[in-house]
Amino acid sequence: MLWHTENAVAGIVAGFVTTTALHPLDVVRTRFQVQDGHDAVVPKYRNTANALLSIARIEGLRGLYAGLFPAVLGSSISWGLYFYLYNTTKSWNRRWRGEDLGAGLHLISATEAGALVCLVTNPVWLAKTRLQLQGPGLGVHKPYAGFADSLQRIVKEEGWWALYKGLGPSLILVSHASLQFMAYEEGRKLALDLRRFYHSGDKKEDVCLKPSDFAILGGLSKVFATLVTYPYQVIRTRIQQRPLRDGRVKYTGIWHTSAEILKHEGATGFYKGIVPSLLKNVPASSITFLVYEMVLKLLQKQ
Incomplete structure (x- = not known):
């Protein structure tokens, strides 16, 4: 296949x-991220297990899978x-460098790709967030009937630009994927070098990574990227919330949101929802890279 279609x-x-x-x-994480200690939008869940059980009991399976369509659509496109x-x-x-890429150019390549993806998918992630923050368990009416209706109502009530709420922190969060891919690529090279070292008697081209290697590298690279960039995920979710019933917007931008979180919740507020x-995301990343590498290998044999 041409132009890396198999990668897509x-x-x-x-x-x-x-x-x-x-x-x-993902639903649980989103709900934890908007628990700001005042003007509660969601119930106060004690922990991840309590949140899952509470949502299942009050909202049923539909609550646990709120926003699934935009999540699948956005994730697949992304x-x-x-x-x-x-x-x-x-x-x-x-081609420009004429050599193998190091960590720096892996980071640049990932950042360039991430910025373009961000511009395409922001409206989808906005709709997902809105759908995950409505339901009977939240004590509010359900303003959106589904994915398409949420996009239509957002445009009608808040204008076209509202589809790009949270774009600022999303662009900053491009660094998350960039850091993850850099860590994955560098870890991949290190793992391959180690395998070649322990199988020095074999031909170099015959030594390759195992599926378990891809899964481990995918998970570890996600942990690294998440710990570094997670505060911006919380900021983005807060900005993307639906305006209050009186039309007020609780969080107006990166600096305002950061100041409000620090003032009312302290530094730990930036890491709300990190456990779910x-x-x-760690097993998801492991599965993603494992499936990606296996499907890619299968397609390249065609």
């Missing part, structure tokens, strides 16, 4: 599988487009 297909399959399997933890653009920009940078986030 592998990314789409990987994104679909992981998002569908682990979506309830991973497919990201892997496609990332491998394309890597090829361009490799890691519980969802």
Whole structure:
């Protein structure tokens, strides 16, 4: 296949599988992220297990899978487009440099791809957040009937620009994927070198990584990127909330949101929801990279 189409297909399959399997933890993470201690939007869940049980009891399966369609759509588009653009920009940078890429150019390639994906998918993530913050368990009416209705109502009530609420922190969060891909690529090279060292008697081209290696590297790279960039995920979720009934917007931008969190919640407020986030995203990342590498290998044999 030309122009890294196989990378896009592998990314789409990987994104679909992981998002569908682990979506309830994404709902929990989003709800924890907006618990700001005043003007409560969601109930006060004690921990991740309590949140899952409470949502299941009050809202049923639909509550645990609120916003699933935009999550699957956004994830599939994001991973497919990201892997496609990332491998394309890597090829361009490799031709420009005429050598293997190091950590710096892996970071640049991932950042270029991430910024483009961010511009395409922000409205989808906005709709997902809004859908995850409504339901009978939240004590508010459900203003949105579904994905398409949420986009239409947001545009009608808040204007076209509202579809890009949270774009600022989203662009900053491009660094999350950039750091993860840099860590994954560098870890991949190190793991391959170690395998070649321990199998020095074999031909160099016969030594390759195992599926378990891809899963471990995918998980570890996600932990690294999450710990560094998580505060911006909280900021983005707060900004993307639906305006209050009187039309007020609780959080107006990155600096205002950061100041409010620090004032009312302290530094720990920037890490609300990190436990369900890691519980969802670390295995999701392991599965994503494992599925991606396996599907890519299968497609390249065609």
